[in-house]
Amino acid sequence: xxxxxxxxxxxxxxxxxxxxxxxxxxxxxEKILFIKEKEKLILEPMKKTKSLERLKEDLIDTKIAEQxxxxxxxxxxxxxxxxxxxxxxxxxxx
Numbered sequence: 233x234x235x236x237x238x239x240x241x242x243x244x245x246x247x248x249x250x251x252x253x254x255x256x257x258x259x260x261x262e263k264i265l266f267i268k269e270k271e272k273l274i275l276e277p278m279k280k281t282k283s284l285e286r287l288k289e290d291l292i293d294t295k296i297a298e299q300x301x302x303x304x305x306x307x308x309x310x311x312x313x314x315x316x317x318x319x320x321x322x323x324x325x326x
Contacts (some may be wrong), residue, residue: 248275267291 236249248258256277258264263278265287303309304316311319 234252236252238246238249240246248264252258258277265276265278267274267276300309304311
């Protein structure tokens with residue numbers, strides 16, 4: 233994983249570091265998808281993303297999974313005959 237630091241301007245703009253633009257072949261005027269996940273902000277070039285419909289499905293699946301884990305941790309949902317670790321291992325095979 234690589235990282236760089238950039239500042240937000242008065243107009244809310246952020247510069248993508250030149251090295252990242254070159255590696256990802258990003259050109260002026262291309263669209264970037266912003267995804268907010270809790271306290272994280274994820275940027276993804278639109279040309280490399282899935283179709284918007286598929287992206288929407290993925291985001292819905294993520295929300296469902298987040299709610300499921302909240303329910304497991306709060307005790308509303310119980311894992312039957314599996315530990316949390318076993319369940320996660322099974323989940324990786326899906």
